[in-house]
Amino acid sequence: MKNLSRITETFSESVIREMTRICDEAGGYNLSQGFPDFESPKAIQEAAIRAISAGYNQYPVTFGEPELRESISRKVRRYNHIECDPATDITVTCGATEAMIATLKALINPGDEIIIFEPFYENYGPDSILSGATPRYVTLYGPEWHYSSEELAAAFNEKTKAIIINTPNNPTGKVFTRAELEEIAGLAIKWDTYAVADEIYEHILYDGVEHISIASLPGMAERTITINSISKTYSVTGWRVGWAIAAPPITKRIRKVHDFFTVGAPTPFQHAAAEAMTYGPEYYEGLKNHYAEARNYILGALRSAGFQCEFPKGAYYVLADASGIMERLGLTDDTAFSRKLIELAGVATVPGSSFYAERTKGSHQVRFCFCKKWETLESVAHALATKLPK
Numbered sequence: 001m002k003n004l005s006r007i008t009e010t011f012s013e014s015v016i017r018e019m020t021r022i023c024d025e026a027g028g029y030n031l032s033q034g035f036p037d038f039e040s041p042k043a044i045q046e047a048a049i050r051a052i053s054a055g056y057n058q059y060p061v062t063f064g065e066p067e068l069r070e071s072i073s074r075k076v077r078r079y080n081h082i083e084c085d086p087a088t089d090i091t092v093t094c095g096a097t098e099a100m101i102a103t104l105k106a107l108i109n110p111g112d113e114i115i116i117f118e119p120f121y122e123n124y125g126p127d128s129i130l131s132g133a134t135p136r137y138v139t140l141y142g143p144e145w146h147y148s149s150e151e152l153a154a155a156f157n158e159k160t161k162a163i164i165i166n167t168p169n170n171p172t173g174k175v176f177t178r179a180e181l182e183e184i185a186g187l188a189i190k191w192d193t194y195a196v197a198d199e200i201y202e203h204i205l206y207d208g209v210e211h212i213s214i215a216s217l218p219g220m221a222e223r224t225i226t227i228n229s230i231s232k233t234y235s236v237t238g239w240r241v242g243w244a245i246a247a248p249p250i251t252k253r254i255r256k257v258h259d260f261f262t263v264g265a266p267t268p269f270q271h272a273a274a275e276a277m278t279y280g281p282e283y284y285e286g287l288k289n290h291y292a293e294a295r296n297y298i299l300g301a302l303r304s305a306g307f308q309c310e311f312p313k314g315a316y317y318v319l320a321d322a323s324g325i326m327e328r329l330g331l332t333d334d335t336a337f338s339r340k341l342i343e344l345a346g347v348a349t350v351p352g353s354s355f356y357a358e359r360t361k362g363s364h365q366v367r368f369c370f371c372k373k374w375e376t377l378e379s380v381a382h383a384l385a386t387k388l389p390k
């Protein structure tokens with residue numbers, strides 16, 4: 001048999017998704033992949049059922065049903081200070097995942113560089129490879145997850161095509177400040193670079209911090225692609241409805257890629273999403289408050305079990321240092337430790353190395369996701385307190 005493609009040899013399957021499968025087989029508590037184990041709002045479920053009954057069961061408009069594009073446009077005007085024309089500036093995709101790869105396919109020529117803050121969401125690695133981009137990493141330094149302005153400036157050059165900004169950030173929980181985003185915007189304008197903003201956790205914020213969309217900063221609307229989805233905000237990760245917002249010349253290209261990749265995101269779920277996006281601020285407050293309590297609870301449980309970790313400012317993950325426990329267990333790497341944690345306590349996490357290009361940088365870290373119901377969090381806290389060596 002002839003060789004399979006070279007490009008697909010160079011990356012491995014997602015560790016996040018693999019951990020979910022391992023967890024399911026072991027019957028453990030899944031604190032690995034970021035999805036809720038509680039019900040999505042009844043109203044959004046009913047909207048989807050109504051859409052199916054009303055006959056929205058065939059292909060959608062390839063770049064998104066008009067009702068959803070209208071809804072997105074109104075919501076981003078209100079919450080993100082982004083002006084976008086539903087007719088020309090929005091592409092509805094199969095989740096933020098497709099929005100990201102379709103965007104990179106629309107931007108990148110082989111040899112172009114993209115800047116990625118590290119640690120980063122696992123998908124950006126294979127996304128770079130599949131789009132032919134050469135990644136340049138800029139370190140986020142814990143425990144505050146700040147970057148060095150000198151290192152950021154040094155990462156830009158004439159080959160830089162885009163910078164990816166994921167705020168609130170997965171896996172660190174960092175929420176980029178206005179000053180940081182202004183600095184990034186200044187460099188993007190100076191080097192004529194696109195900004196790809198993955199804002200999927202925009203409503204999951206703590207301690208009064210504010211989410212700012214880089215597209216709303218002066219000079220950035222025409223060079224920013226803002227990516228989002230209904231997955232995390234409305235707890236429907238399996239519906240696969242996301243979008244990319246960009247100026248018309250960029251959107252035209254993204255729409256072409258999207259059309260040939262997937263044709264469209266599921267039609268009835270687009271109609272339900274259009275309705276969900278009309279919910280008032282109290283819905284987002286409720287979501288935020290729920291996760292704030294879950295964050296405080298899991299932090300306490302992790303610290304008393306011997307993990308070193310800080311309160312994230314946004315998103316629903318804790319990237320924890322497990323050095324102490326690993327030492328007590330005689331383990332030296334995060335993958336072995338993650339497997340041991342499932343075996344000993346039935347708790348699935350994501351090995352830290354999945355978030356770094358140079359994998360050893362994460363070899364003492366694991367990521368816990370806390371978008372789980374109380375029952376799950378309490379069982380996890382109990383298991384960590386009783387099953388790990390002190």
Ligand code: GLN
Pocket residue numbers: 016017032033034035097121170369
């Ligand atoms: N963003 C989620 C995580 O980091 C996973 C999303 C996905 O698996 N598509 O766990």
